[in-house]
Amino acid sequence: RKAVAVWRTCSRMALNAAQKLEANPRASVTVNSFRSIFGHDPAQPLPWPRINDSGTRFAIRFRSVEQALLKAGTLYRCDPCTAQSRYEINAPTIILDVHAMAIPPNEVRLCPSFWSLPPLLQAGVVLHEMFHLRFDPCFAHGATETKRTNAYCYEAFALSFTSQKPDPLTIQKCSASPP
Numbered sequence: 001r002k003a004v005a006v007w008r009t010c011s012r013m014a015l016n017a018a019q020k021l022e023a024n025p026r027a028s029v030t031v032n033s034f035r036s037i038f039g040h041d042p043a044q045p046l047p048w049p050r051i052n053d054s055g056t057r058f059a060i061r062f063r064s065v066e067q068a069l070l071k072a073g074t075l076y077r078c079d080p081c082t083a084q085s086r087y088e089i090n091a092p093t094i095i096l097d098v099h100a101m102a103i104p105p106n107e108v109r110l111c112p113s114f115w116s117l118p119p120l121l122q123a124g125v126v127l128h129e130m131f132h133l134r135f136d137p138c139f140a141h142g143a144t145e146t147k148r149t150n151a152y153c154y155e156a157f158a159l160s161f162t163s164q165k166p167d168p169l170t171i172q173k174c175s176a177s178p179p
Contacts, residue, residue: 002119003076005119006119006122006123006126007069007072007123007126009119009120009122009123010069010123010124010126010127010130011066011069011070013120013123013124013127013158013159013161013162014062014063014065014066014069014127014130014158015062015063015066016158016161017058017059017062017154017157017158017161018059018060018062018063018066019059020161021034021042021055021056021058021059021062022055022056022059026042026043026055030042031043033157033160033161034055034058034157037147037153037156037157037160037174038054038058038147038148038153038157038179039147039179040054040179041054042054042055042058043055058154058157061131061134061135061154062154062158064134064135065127065130065131065134065154068130068133068134069126069130073106074106074107074108074130074133075106075107075108076107076108076109076110077107077108077109077110078109078110078112079101079109079110079111080111080112081096081100081101081109081111081112081113085109086101089101089103089109091103091104091107093136093137093140095129095132095136095139095140095141097125097128097129097141097151098111098113098169099111099113099114099117099125100114100125100126100128100129101129102129102132102133102136104132104133104136104137105133105136106133107133108126108129108130108133110125117167118164120159120162120163120164121159121164121166121167124155124158124159124164124166124170125155127154127155127158128151128152128154128155128170129151131151131154131155132151135149139151141173145177146177146178146179147174147177147178147179148179150173150174150177152170152171152173152174152177153174153177155170155174156170156171156174
């Protein structure tokens, strides 16, 4: 039951973030949060047809993650998340974070520390991992990562509309990426 509640909360967080970015006009709290996390204005114009601005593009990403969560096609497993367990996983790409591992195309391994987090932070972790899965290989941590492709930043933005502040590591990892 607890896991189902986490996934529902995660889905609602993704939808809420998308709706905040789709609002016309956008609330100042949304614009300020977006600027502070992603380093630019959500109204920044984009050259693509049917996508007016950066906020709309990010809303599309949040909706895509929400749809992936609703389809329930992701396999979630508990894992000790040790160096040995990483080597035992036969996958070409593993994106290891503190509380979980994303294994594209559709698996998430939840580490023991995940279960000690408050429910909203658990939902943030699942959201973060879904960005890795949904937008692989663009959302892999590494040298080419920017705030626009950093799952920590999307996690922080979604959490900014809840009563739960992101954990310090999420803020640090997002802040360390260039805009």
